[in-house]
Amino acid sequence: MIAGLSLAAALGPQAHAATAHAATAKAAPQPTPAYVEFNVADPVRAKAFYGAVFGWSFTDYGPDYASFATVGANGGFMRAKPGGAGGPLMVFPVADLDAAQDRVKAAGGTVTKPIFSFPGGRRFHFRDLDGYDVAAWSEH
Numbered sequence: 635m636i637a638g639l640s641l642a643a644a645l646g647p648q649a650h651a652a653t654a655h656a657a658t659a660k661a662a663p664q665p666t667p668a669y670v671e672f673n674v675a676d677p678v679r680a681k682a683f684y685g686a687v688f689g690w691s692f693t694d695y696g697p698d699y700a701s702f703a704t705v706g707a708n709g710g711f712m713r714a715k716p717g718g719a720g721g722p723l724m725v726f727p728v729a730d731l732d733a734a735q736d737r738v739k740a741a742g743g744t745v746t747k748p749i750f751s752f753p754g755g756r757r758f759h760f761r762d763l764d765g766y767d768v769a770a771w772s773e774h
Contacts, residue, residue: 667707673715681711687770726769746760747759
């Protein structure tokens with residue numbers, strides 16, 4: 635109990651600052667991610683993989699770049715040295731999580747965390763052909 639009170643006292647100024655920031659944040663629109671770009675070894679291969687997994691279509695801008703559009707996020711594949719795992723986790727919504735997990739396997743991806751439940755729904759994580767960690771999510 636005493637440790638909890640000490641922690642609360644120590645965090646008092648930060649809690650006040652966070653509350654003030656939250657009030658300011660409500661007044662101004664917050665930026666949201668609008669575009670994600672993957673460096674890939676082969677844009678044609680990346681398009682085939684993500685087309686098979688999510689059903690995306692693409693717009694080609696020469697042999698080294700292709701863009702995609704989804705509900706909520708747009709992006710592209712650029713021919714360059716892949717960055718692989720370790721960056722931010724991109725999570726994409728799907729209607730049928732079980733079918734999406736099967737499509738990842740069929741397209742040559744690796745499921746790194748099988749389907750699991752969490753307070754926001756269910757999801758699974760996978761590694762694509764260039765080593766990126768990605769997730770698919772469903773509310774149900």
